[in-house]
Amino acid sequence: MRLVIEGLCVEVAGKEVLRGLDLSMDSGEVHVIMGPNGSGKSTLAHALAARPGYVVTAGSVTLGTTDVLALSASERARAGLLLALQQPLEVPGVRPLEMLRAAGADPVGLRERMSAEAARLGLRDEVLDRFVNVDLSGGERKRxxxxxxxxxxxxxxxxxxxxxxxxxxxxxAVARRLDAATREWGCGVLAITHFRRLLHELTPTKIHVVSAGRVVATGGPELAEVLERDGYEPFRALP
Ligand SMILES: Nc1ncnc2c1ncn2[C@@H]1O[C@H](COP(=O)(O)OP(=O)(O)O)[C@@H](O)[C@H]1O
Ligand SMILES: [Mg+2]
Known part of the structure; x- marks a missing residue:
């Protein structure tokens, strides 16, 4: 399956933040997005997650033959798109088990599967019985x-x-789990990060540099070294 983002333009609070962003990836691939603060990385994640206030004004997102932008947030999840935001939302009154059932997880042995996954990530099992993201540390939320x-x-x-x-x-632990996911069921991983450290255990198929709302450079893992050495300045798009 292929995820294709084409010419995506997104307005936030009346300002055009994404200005024709293109990115496509296949199942089993790991793509990494890097870019300076304010370049639109989180806006891309929010727009993909159908967050209110992120208005798509042009472009398309397709997952296989499915028009993602025509789907609601929950339909996107059921179509096979999982979106984890920079600040995971708190959902008081809902526990992870209920949320996963609502998202379509097979209820048989669900709690046990959750425990096994938590153990792989070094997440205390007790956290799985609290309300979603409520009173969790940043690291616990990510895990x-x-x-x-x-x-x-x-x-x-x-x-x-x-x-x-x-x-x-x-x-x-997170990098190894996602790396295994690419092989276990061909999961495609799109990771926004600032740090090269992640790439030690999660080898990217491609790295994309985003600047001023567009992908301005795409390369292999070696691009991370270039960014580390030269910073984003050489890649900065004209405003
Ligand atoms: N909810 C919002 N309201 C107003 N401006 C926003 C909002 N979200 C993002 N922006 C603006 O859009 C631009 C890109 O932000 P963002 O996508 O968060 O950048 P990044 O994640 O790359 O640091 C910034 O100028 C930011 O101030
Ligand atoms: Mg961000």
């Missing part, structure tokens, strides 16, 4: 989102600031 990946087995998982709030050990 709880990755538990969802292992349980729901989405076709594509998109992570905004995948490494924020994670210590190096947790980052390694």
């Amino acid at each position: 709880a989102e990755v538990v969802q990946v292992g349980v729901l087995r989405p076709a594509f998982a998109v992570f905004d600031e995948i490494d924020s709030g994670l210590d190096v050990d947790a980052l390694g």
Whole structure:
């Protein structure tokens, strides 16, 4: 299956933030988005997640033959798109088990599968019985989102600031889990990150540099070294 984003333009609060963003990836691939603060990375994640206030004014997003932009947030999840935002939303009154059932997870042995995934990530099991994201540390939230990946087995998982709030050990565990997901069921992983550390255990198929709302460069893993050395300045798009 292929996820194709073409010419995506998104307005936020009356301002055009994404200005013709193109990106496509196949199942089983790992694509990484890097870029300076304010370049529109989170806006892409929000628009894919159908968050209110992120208005798509042009372009298309297709998952196989499905027009993603025509679907509601929950329909997108059922179509196989899992979106983990930079600040995971708190859902008081709803526990992860109920949320995963609502998202279409097979109820048979669900709690056990959740426990097995949490153990792989070094997430305390007790966290799985609290309300979704309520009173969780940043690192616990990220790991709880990755538990969802292992349980729901989405076709594509998109992570905004995948490494924020994670210590190096947790980052390694998350990276290894997602790397395994690409092989276990051909999960496609689109990860937004600032840090090269993640790429030690999750080898990207491609790295995309986003600047001023567009992909301005695409390359292989070596692009991360170039960014580390030269920063984003050489890639900055004209405003
Ligand atoms: N909800 C919002 N309201 C107003 N401006 C926003 C909102 N979300 C994003 N923006 C603006 O859009 C631009 C891109 O933001 P964002 O996508 O969060 O960047 P990044 O994730 O790459 O740091 C910034 O100028 C930001 O201020
Ligand atoms: Mg962001």
